[in-house]
Amino acid sequence: MQRYFAENVEDIFYIEEEDFHHITRVMRMKFGDELYCVNHQEQAARCSIEKITENQVVAKVVQWIEEKKELPVSVSIVSGLPKGDKLEWIIQKGTELGASKFIPFIAARSVVKWDEKKSDKKLVRWNKIAKEAAEQSHRHRMPEVMAPVKLKGLIELGSYYDLKLIAYEEEAKAGEISILASNLKQLEYGKSILVVFGPEGGLTEAEVTALKENGFQTCGLGPRILRTETAPLYLLSAVSYHYELLR
Structure with a gap:
């Protein structure tokens, strides 16, 4: 059954714009x-569905559903701007795996140069990808994709998180295997994690x-x-294995 994020007033949901088009023209629901x-x-x-107007689908609640779909901790992914459509892949698959936020990072070794003139279109596309992936994976939360930040902005964002990690390949080369696991053991449910990943050049x-x-x-992250x-x-x-499968 299709799933949509929508505004509601008590037991009535109002579905508009692209989701309205998807319901009426693609799914041909009635x-x-x-x-x-x-x-x-x-x-x-x-x-x-109670009513379909020229630009809105009105749906009435049949049953509220009690189910847990979100990770017990909030995970924000910081990605050094990669080449091509890799960031779109990260957003789509990361949403399916439970990420709560995506923060593109203008890293020193990012080959891609951020074009402010195209920023609005990029953000709309990235957030659309996150929304569709959240609906497909039956999540209750639609992740946010932020505008790219530089190092100073990233450091400022870090002050709002309970745990801040850097996935660093030099640690992997040195055989480090305990920091992630030990931090997850200590971090309580409901807390937040910010994890930084470099671009292709690290x-x-x-x-x-x-x-x-x-x-x-x-x-x-392993050897x-x-x-x-x-x-x-x-x-x-x-994170999912630790908090969801081991509990």
Whole structure:
């Protein structure tokens, strides 16, 4: 059954714009058909279509659903701007794996140069990818994709998180295997994690030093060196295994 994020007033959901088009033109749904709706309070409901106007689908709640779909901790992924469509892949798959926020990072070794003139279109596309992935994976939360930040902005954002990590390949090369696991054991449910991943060329020593001076910890992700688009998915899988499968 299709799932949509939408505004609601009590037991009525109002679905508009692209989701309206998807319901009426792509799915060709009609009066009485059922779908799932999720509001901004992360509450999900099974609904029945009550009315279809020229630009709005009105759906009435049949049953509110109690289910846990979100990771017990909030994980924000910082990705050094990669080449091509790799960031879109990270956003899509990272959303499926439970990330709560994506923060593109203009790193020293990022080959891609951020074009402010195209920024609005890029952000709209990235957030659309996150929304569609959240609906497909039946999540209750639609992750936010922020505008790219530089090192100073990243350090400032770090002050809002309970745990700040740097996935650093030099730690992996040195055989470091305990920092991630030990931190996850100590971190309580409901807390927040910010994890930084470098672009294809990795983070510079200067960037790592600056982050460490501001409370970030470097950690390895196992003995193998992972690509920039693979490492965030490994991290999210590890968090899910620790908090969801081991409990």
